[in-house]
Amino acid sequence: MSKIAVFAKKTTKLVPCIFLVLIIIGGCLQGYMQFSYVADPSSTGDLVEQEENVEENFGIQNPLVVLVDVDDISTQKEIANLIMSCEYINSTNALAITQLYDELTIEDLENLSLSTATIQNIYTYYNLDIDNDNIYLIELADYLTANENVYATNFNNYITTYYTILYSPVTKTQAMTQYYLTQAQADILYGENENVTFVALLNYIIINELPASESMQLQTIYAISSISYTYQELIEKYSLTEENATLLFQSIGKNIENDSIYNYELVYILYNNSSISLDIITAIQGQFETASAKGVTYSSMLTSDNYARLIFNLNLASDDENALEYISNLKTTLDETYGDGTIYLVNSTYNVLEEQTIFSSDRIKVDLITIFGIMLVVFLAFRSFSIPVILVLAIQGVIWINLAICTISQSATFFVCYLLAMAIQMGATIDYGILLTDRYVFLRRKINKYDAIEQAINKSFLTIITSGSILVLAAFTISWVSTVPMISQIGTLIGRGALLSSLTILFVVPQLLLLFDKLISKTTLNAKFNFEDKQIKDKIKEIEKNQ
Secondary structure (H helix, E strand, O other), X not given: XXXXXXXXXXXXXXXXXXXXXXXXXXXXXXXXXXXXXXXXXXXXXXHHHHHHHHHHHHXXXXXXXXXXXXXXXHHHHHHHHHHHOOOOEEEEOOHHHOHHHOEEOHHHHHXXXXXXXXXXXXXXXXXXXXXXXXXEHHXXXXXXXXXXXXXXXXXXXXXXXXXXXXXXXXXXXXHHHHOOOOHHHHHHXXXXXXXXXXXXXXXXXXXXXXXXHHOHHHHHHHHHHOOEEOHHHHHHHHOOOHHHHHHHXXXXXXXXXXXXXXXXXXXXXXXXXXXXXXXXXXXXHHHHHHHHHHHHHHHHHHEXXXXXXXXXXXXXXXOOHHHHHHHHHHHHXXXXXXXXXXXXXXXXXXXXXXXHHHHHHHHHHHXXXXXXXXXXHXXXXXXXXXXXXXXXXHHHHHHHHHHHHHHHHOOOEEHHHHHHHHHHHHHHHHHHHHHHHHHXXXXXXXXXXXXXXXXXXXXXXXXXXXXXXXXXXHHHHHHXXXXXXXXXXXXXXXXXXXXXXXXXXXXXXXHHHHHOHHHHHHHEOOOOOOOHHHHHHHHHHHHHHHO
């Protein structure tokens, strides 16, 4: 290997300068290296095909789980609404966003035909303020299920009360004295009848905008009695069968396709047809029981003693830029709104965000521990302050050049691959430098530096080239053969790094040893380098010059 030695002698200053420039460029470029934090399990095979089928039919699967205080239903609802407003959320199984957790106002409860006393009892049961708080449907369902006769009693009372009001008889005299009808208006309304129903009088007053229509009481009764339902609306409101709904329409001669039933008509029918009324009560009571059963099921699946688990799906890849931005903003919003550490996120994208933060510091730690650990080993082996710096700088420079190639190729590197490959490259290829340097230092005690570097290369070349070739070929074989991207990537990084390191040991380190020969001598314990050959040659040259 004399030619390598000759090359080293001729480029003692040139190669280190070029290498230094490459290290600087590599060090700058490796800072812009792209890292991936999601391991792709395979590029081919059944798993990939199955994942593609899932994504094609159901979208990207990126579960987002939020843990919230199990007793804080309002916060569960707020967070669920906040997350569901995002365009990237395409599905959910969250218990807090089902209709069971819709808030009901006092008006909603009254529309369910619950009496004032019953509403007050429900609020008292849950220790709520009737003037300021709303109740959730799941709470109402639980209460009505636990008190089976409450709804039936309330519904019957509601029908009876409004029937009594709407269909009570009103004489012509009462209409004129209590509701301010004139004689002419009363004659038109009553005709030859002695009495009319209150609902008939009410409609006449409101439609003709008579003075009595300004009464708040009349306005309220009219508003309730004039509510109308289509055939489908009636089925949905009272969970009726189509048979019962059709019977209701037919009982007052109305068409199910074109007509509507008013509330006062419905009250009349239900009051006078107890079988239909009982069917409605049974259906609605069953609705509440079903709702309560769902609540129990959801609770057993999605709640613990301390937390409720809200489950969503983020239709973006874990490391997608939009996903990273959304999860980061969501975490910030939750911490600012509810306090840091009170709401917990469990999500692959959130893991990526944390890994990015942790990896930045871990990367520095791994590099520093590797560098100083190997420097310590080299220092103990050579008892030198300069040799560890020269060898580690050479290998670390090659590592930066290796990473710079990743940056130039614009390929993302899985962060675990980086940690493994860089540690292996440094730990394995530093041996080649140690071997060459050990031969050089040993020979340098006997002969001059040029002869020492030539013999050192000759004695270590076979070992370096054999070991380096095995590592390079083994790593590249893994890279070429493996269909698992992460493993293939490790092979590529190690193989390329080993190749660059081997070339550096043979074509750069010799120049560094020659260039820093005196520094190595002065900073190495018991170095005892041989400078006599050079002194003799210098004297011969001086004598020849004087002659």
